[in-house]
Amino acid sequence: MNRIDKTFQALRAEGKKALITYVVAGDPGLKQTVDLVLAKAQAGADIVELGIPFSDPLADGAVIQAAAQRSLNRGTTIDGVFDAVRGIRTQSQVPLVFLVYYNTVLAYGREAFLGECKETGVDGLIIPDLPYEEREEMVALMDESVHLITLVAPTSEQRIEKLVRDAKGFVYCISTLGITGGGAGFFSGLEAFLAKVKSQTETPIAVGFGITKKEQVKPLLPMVDGVIMGSKIVDVIHQSQGDSAELDAFVRSIKIEFE
């Protein structure tokens, strides 16, 4: 059981759902990233997704692309992100999940990357371009300390059973046909989709992609174990130039929906 598992276990015990929020490491700077993650955790984020910026984030929409580009322009490195994790871990045990493109992992070296995750205290990896069919080359190297998070999409259909069979940590249910940041609105069969996923797994499920308004949150909660907010948070951070207090206020405004 790592921090993710423990968090869901604790929430479940209280009948509560997880608020999972996203932040692009290094935007506006790695020092702020540490503060922002801490602020989020303080404000009620149950799990934090930390995006490692990549030049070609093909699962991301314009907001996250731009944030990643700003971060790269500032010279963010993978080691720098691990250092930020170390910084967070000195003050918080909030579960941390990397959103990382597969080429970043390959460039760092798979073993080395996993070693650093373990050492610095990263609990999970979301690798959007490593689908089920290709994951074996990562899974083979992993143990229980870091989870490779499974993504399930509205188009997964018959694949769902297979995908979620060994899911660890939580299942990431994609709520739209599209990339992060949405705009297209939820997939019309969302409810049935979530129910189907839920029915196939014991692992907690979380829903994300395109959740930008707090009004969207409450209706989702009965169907899932957690809700993920990404682009909107990245945007709040960007608009406030990385101000922790503003982020704190925003996260709290969302967190209310979970009470």
Next chain:
Amino acid sequence: MNRIDKTFQALRAEGKKALITYVVAGDPGLKQTVDLVLAKAQAGADIVELGIPFSDPLADGAVIQAAAQRSLNRGTTIDGVFDAVRGIRTQSQVPLVFLVYYNTVLAYGREAFLGECKETGVDGLIIPDLPYEEREEMVALMDESVHLITLVAPTSEQRIEKLVRDAKGFVYCISTLGITGGGAGFFSGLEAFLAKVKSQTETPIAVGFGITKKEQVKPLLPMVDGVIMGSKIVDVIHQSQGDSAELDAFVRSIKIEFE
């Protein structure tokens, strides 16, 4: 015997050669054309070539093209040119030869054109784009009053005999490989060429195309019965804006070479 024939007969009797000069009708204006022709005749031109301006004078170089274009821009018409001839004829019996492109004749109507030539007193026609092979359709309509002048080129070679056989008025020997205005200098075998033409015909021969300096004239005289000056005269007229006195002076300066 028309005016051309009489002129050559008279010159021959005196052992003299003809100075033939060119002018584009209507440049700078038809009124000036009358004056300019009269001035030339006065200054010693034995025969005058009157160019009827045409839009596509493909045997002409830049100087005459430009003069023709100026004349057309002023609205010169074929009837206007005939009127100018009438004007000249009230004061002079200098032999007049039209330089006219075949389409001009066709547009006016061949019979009508020849009729007007006869009536106004034109003595010859040079039609640069009506070679031997096509001339029958004109010749069939002509009598002795107007001569269709034969052109012979350095490239005519074996054709010369055939071309000059029935030549009327004079034979126009082209001195360069090229168009009017020259620039390329005389054809290198000019002397032999002229001798060959001379040997094939009783008709007077004149040489032209590219004679621009008076120094060129004297060496040619022993070989021919006349020398034609075209572009240079057109240029003098243009430079002096059609001033008769300047033309008079220039023609006299050339005529001296003939004494």
Next chain:
Amino acid sequence: MNKTKFGQFGGQYVPETIMNALHELEAAYRHYQNDPEFLEEYGYYLKQYVGRPSPLYFAEGLTKRLGGAKIYLKREDLNHTGAHKINNVMGQLLLAKRMGKTKVIAETGAGQHGVATATGAALLGMECTVFMGEEDIERQALNVFRMELLGAIVEPVNSGTKTLKDATNEAIRAWIHRVEDTFYVIGSVVGPAPYPEMVRDFQKVIGEEARKQLLEAEGCLPDAIIACVGGGSNAMGIFHAFMADEAVELIGVEGAGKGIETGLHAAAIAEGKVGVLHGMKTFLLQDQQGNITPAYSVSAGLDYPGIGPEHAALHEQQRANYVSVTDDEAIDALNALCLSDGILPALESAHAIAYVMKLAPTMSADQILVVNLSGRGDKDVHTIAAYKKGELQ
């Protein structure tokens, strides 16, 4: 004496200086036109270099859209350099080579004939000069650069209307000047004999292929053949093989520019009078005084004030039918063919398509039209863009 005329049309109305060169050319052409070795060499280049045979493509999209006759397109646009012009150029240049000429000159309007000549000259190692009106140089900048890449000298012509007519005058003047070592490659079925006949013969492969291809595809001859007419080489090229098939209607499409009534057009047959220009007797756009009036068409390859003498004769004999379409109609047709079949035709060829768009819907589904798609429209993209922006209107 060789026959130099088609009925009253054609002939050799040129300055004496080039008469011998014409006779020499005529003699050489008569000699080689049936010479198996020459024809084999010509055939080799057509196949291996030009890419012949060009397909006869059943235009399913356009046919469906127009809902009448079946439309086949003879794909001259797929030839090397992008138009039918290269067929003729290869023939003339191979002839020039056999005549021992090392330099060639050409006139060009749209630039297609210039590009083709520059291309063939590069291939055969000949020196090439292309005369082009300054206005056309502007309109067809792409082709100018292509010619220069191919090692040709492009001579800007700024006399007269600064278009094809004047480029032709200038090419003839240059030929007069350099007649002894220079071959003049004329780009259409125009000029003095033997050019109209020779150019037709070097283009007749279009019709010969199309005839065979249609017989294979449909087992019958077409009801009509349609081609645009500038000088008329692509039209004669596709007409020739069907000349004896009296049931096959031959239709030439002239450029009506902004409309015949505006005077801004290139419809030499519709509006011209018989006259003499560029060495031939034919229909010409001209004023009362016999001065050639500027032709106008959005298509640089059509704005020629005359037409090949064989067309003049076919018109007089009523063997072929000449019609015209406007700039607007041609642009519409170009758009239509892009959208219906994914083919961007040359603006010239779009004139033929435009007439098809009028004709096909009046016909039945078992009738067949064959259109000569004489070239591709890449060269015209700037013109079309400007036209659409209204800059040309």
Next chain:
Amino acid sequence: MNKTKFGQFGGQYVPETIMNALHELEAAYRHYQNDPEFLEEYGYYLKQYVGRPSPLYFAEGLTKRLGGAKIYLKREDLNHTGAHKINNVMGQLLLAKRMGKTKVIAETGAGQHGVATATGAALLGMECTVFMGEEDIERQALNVFRMELLGAIVEPVNSGTKTLKDATNEAIRAWIHRVEDTFYVIGSVVGPAPYPEMVRDFQKVIGEEARKQLLEAEGCLPDAIIACVGGGSNAMGIFHAFMADEAVELIGVEGAGKGIETGLHAAAIAEGKVGVLHGMKTFLLQDQQGNITPAYSVSAGLDYPGIGPEHAALHEQQRANYVSVTDDEAIDALNALCLSDGILPALESAHAIAYVMKLAPTMSADQILVVNLSGRGDKDVHTIAAYKKGELQ
């Protein structure tokens, strides 16, 4: 499970959202790739519409100039739309149609694949959107206008380097979004399986024809095959038929841009490291952090930071040999081929010619090189002009 890799390369590294679509595509492709009716339809369009077979032209001028091996050019430049890209597009679009898709998207760099896709989509009546980097839109304005004439929507991509790499990202994003009714037409042997294999199969006609044509012309196989490599589709297309002929050397030519040492190049095999991009594992230009570094080449069709996975495997197995030539060398080669044979190659194809210019002189007159002339250079005229003016230097 279907085989999705070439050795360690290839695979399906894509978001879960499109995995089902890939499987659906794979199933459809497996079904139709041997379906006689499908292959007949594909063959019909290749012949009648694309204009195949393309000639295998003996380049007499270049051969003479270089004074070594005999050089043959496979004339893909004569295809409809001017490059090999249309072969693949017709295959994919006919497949899309059979799969019931009515909308297609594509990425494009040089614009050739975009034009080809827009063309095929117009022909087959499909809705088409093409993603194109803003920098490429500038460089290839002619092709943008062509696509628009063909009814396609050109979506400018302003992320990242604003070139092909980013257009591909954006096309994938769009596909994720519209996966249910949209077919993604990939333009090279790249992307997730089954694209690399499928695109190769739709291009292998090039090599099949060339092999037959050379056997007819020379009675033997070539010593080497040479092709430029952007993503690698024209190269795989001509290599494939010779794969089993071990004596035939296969040479891929990457763009060395301003020189490998300057870092401004597109030589993914020469300088790349194994990584994952656009759904495939392959050699990629990338920095220490795994971020993709911008590829650079004067040729918009070559500046792609990766290479098709089958090439990566051929490189690893040493079955094929990958070399690179600089912008300068490619431009020189383009000029040389214009002057020697009257052929204006695409800048991409000029890279293959440039390598031939180094290789042929070291070989003997009885040796043979076959070069894939993947496209024509009309589209590049502005780039070449600017380059010559030094604006790009």
